[in-house]
Amino acid sequence: MKVISGTDTLGVGINIPIQSEVLTKLCKFDGERTRILSVRDFRQICGRAGRKGYDNRGTVVVQAPEHVVENLKLEAKAAGDKKKQRKLVRKKPPTKGYVHFDKATFQQLLKGKPEPLQSRFQVSHAMLLNVLSRPAGGCQAVKQLIKSCHDRNALQHRHGKTAIQMFRSLVEAEVVSLVDDPDRPGIKRAQVNVDLQREFSLNYSLSLYVVETIKLLKxxxxxxxxxxxxxxxxxxxxxxxxxxxxxxxxxxxxxxxxxxxxxxxxxxxxxxxxxxxxxxxxxxxxxxxxxxxxxxxxxxxxxxxxxxxxxxxxxxxxxxxxxxxxxxxxxxxxxxxxxxxxxxxxxxxxxxxxxxxxxxxxxxxxxxxxxxxxxxxxxxxxxxxxxxxxxxxxxxxxQKPETPRGITANQHTFTVLVRNAVFRLVQQLSRRQYGTVAAAVQAPSDQPSWTAERLEEMLVPYYEDHEAIRTDPRARGTEHCQIKHGHIEPGGTPAAGGSSSERRWRIVQVLVDPDEHNDWMLDLSVDLDRADEADGPVLVLHRIGS
Structure with missing residues (x-):
């Protein structure tokens, strides 16, 4: 491989032999704003130049900003021609995603001292839950963890106060409870609530806010x-x-x-x-x-x-x-x-x-x-x-031989994908986007392809009796979307022989109307083999009717 093109991740995150590097910018977006590279980042990226065992040095080239290069080209073309020089329109620097840098910036990064490393240690609910989930010694382990972090003593003391406050909030929210320690009579120990689901965690700093505030919802x-x-x-x-x-x-x-x-x-x-x-x-x-x-x-x-x-x-x-x-x-x-x-x-x-x-x-x-x-x-x-x-x-x-896996291998996940695709059709029909629906579904092999005109004509009787098709959360309920799993033919009977070419699911989606008569529906099917090939549900619309 002669050339690798990428972001600064190539210079910071991987270790590969690179002879020379070319940096197109000395500024980057850090997730919040665009800023000049820090000295530490600059040295980390540039330190990739030079192949260990092959070279005793590497080369790093930093390009001038793109608009500066373009202006130099324009000036070179107009050199010696006063008329062209007067009409010269210089390219302006970008208004977004750019911070000015020049040769002086480059020199500052070369000569500057790397910024000191800062400890990122923070006490969090997730940390407390993970440590307190141990069979014993959870509280002592939290103390030891805080004591061993690289912060100053004053900050360690602050971490300890934060841990106590968070622990109390976990107890108040009934995420953690205090129970008798069987090994030490008269002593309480912390225990994570056993009624919580296995995957329960508070990995976000304000997760406990969600747990407490859910109680206010109806x-x-x-x-x-x-x-x-x-x-x-x-x-x-x-x-x-x-x-x-x-x-x-x-x-x-x-x-x-x-x-x-x-x-x-x-x-x-x-x-x-x-x-x-x-x-x-x-x-x-x-x-x-x-x-x-x-x-x-x-x-x-x-x-x-x-x-x-x-x-x-x-x-x-x-x-x-x-x-x-x-x-x-x-x-x-x-x-x-x-x-x-x-x-x-x-x-x-x-x-x-x-x-x-x-x-x-x-x-x-x-x-x-x-x-x-x-x-x-x-x-x-x-x-x-x-x-x-x-x-x-x-x-x-x-160690077992791998079996072929398609998008239909996980029945639960594929069912969700099918249900989502079907309700998208309902939404599009409610907006009378018949052309979009016609493009999203296929017709049975013995029927002509769906068109916007044909769909609109089929729904004329519906709108004579009903004002609209509902798409609110209640209309979206799973009780209105019946899916028959297995080898199902469009008519709803098991496919003869059950061959892989006849793997079909039958879907009946109720069209919920404002009066909730719910007397119209979409009759669809999905071919599992074709879904594996297309990496997504391929819906066949058989009819719309009552």
């Missing part, structure tokens, strides 16, 4: 799963790019509406400045968090971050691809997948068993299906890590 409401999702999203890091795209869309729609209303430019700009990305239940979340932080001093500078990125994806029943394309996030697919994976993990680990309703389980399955639909290996690996016993037996299992 499970009987149709909006309960969405309200719970908003709580979970509020404790996660902001996916800046997604939120920026959401705000851009809101502003675009607002501009169009204000222009139609004849609002003047200056007033439009003032109104646009007041807009923000969606923050569902923001008032409730802010108020409940203020009460939570007042009760728990360890919260400190931590803050809540209401947002609705995952909630929009769920409400609109997007799959990963449609969400990425809709917001033009193709260059940030990895970030989107990472955020949705965090949402799925947080829902699975943070929401206690007592707070889960069938609708919440459907919500969790939905995000599991979205993540699995993009990269099943991520979800499978995490599921294995959730079960230590499975990890221990993995070595034995790997």
């Amino acid at each position: 499970p009987e409401l149709d909006s309960y799963p969405l309200d719970l999702l908003s709580l979970v999203e509020a404790i996660l890091e902001n996916p800046t790019i997604i939120l920026r795209k959401q705000l851009d869309r809101i502003k675009g729609e607002a501009v169009g509406q204000m222009k139609a209303e004849g609002i003047e430019y200056d007033e439009r700009m003032e109104r646009l400045a007041e807009l923000d990305y969606p923050k569902p239940n923001a008032d409730f979340i802010y108020d409940s968090f203020n009460e939570f932080s007042a009760k728990h001093p360890w919260v400190g500078q931590e803050n809540i971050r209401p947002k609705g990125a995952a909630r929009e994806l769920y409400e609109q029943c997007h799959d990963f691809r449609s969400f990425v394309v809709g917001y033009k996030l193709e260059r940030a697919e990895g970030m989107v997948l990472r955020y949705l994976t965090d949402v799925y993990k947080a829902l699975t680990q943070t929401v206690p068993e007592w707070a889960r309703t069938p609708a919440v389980d459907d919500l969790i399955d939905y995000f599991g299906g979205v993540v699995c639909g993009v990269d099943a290996s991520l979800l499978e690996e995490w599921e294995r890590l959730r079960d230590p016993a499975q990890v221990l037996t993995q070595v034995v299992e790997e």
